[in-house]
Amino acid sequence: MSTNICKEIKNHLSIAEALDRYTDANLSKAKIYKKQFNICCPWHADKNPSLTIYTESNTWHCWAGCGGGDVINLVAKSKNVSNDEAIKLLIKDLGINTTSFVQNSQEYKINRGLKEFNHTCKLYSCALHDLKISLLDEAKSLKDVYDLEQKGDVYHTLARIE
Known part of the structure; x- marks a missing residue:
């Protein structure tokens, strides 16, 4: 209860x-x-x-x-x-009268769910930002076509993040 x-x-x-x-x-x-x-x-x-x-x-x-x-x-x-x-x-x-308590309980559950969702979104956003920085650093280290062939996924991943 x-x-x-x-x-x-x-x-x-x-x-x-x-x-x-x-x-x-x-x-x-x-x-x-x-x-x-x-x-x-x-x-x-x-x-x-x-x-x-x-x-x-x-x-x-x-x-x-x-x-x-x-x-x-x-x-x-x-x-x-x-x-x-x-x-x-x-x-x-x-x-x-329990009606108002039930409504408040439902509102609380919805608000709690939204807060958890927003928190999860922020975590993913931070993780993507960190990945982007890491990939940009990796892209800066490429020196020639051979490096590009070895680490070509860096450019494709960067394009997907942006």
């Missing part, structure tokens, strides 16, 4: 909102306005809060080993699906 789509999802959904919407975590006593807070992990039997929520970075981490990550990873974990499936679900749930 596009990095821009992932950024858009993360901008639309806070980690606390994702917890509330996609898990059965109890946020009623949580101090969700803090930079970080701990709650009981919804993925294992938890007597002491082992799930840390980092509100500024919009991430989470379970210290008992359930994992960690961002809102996409949280939804993937909650729904037991891949990150790609979680992204598709979030796009649908959040009503994110």
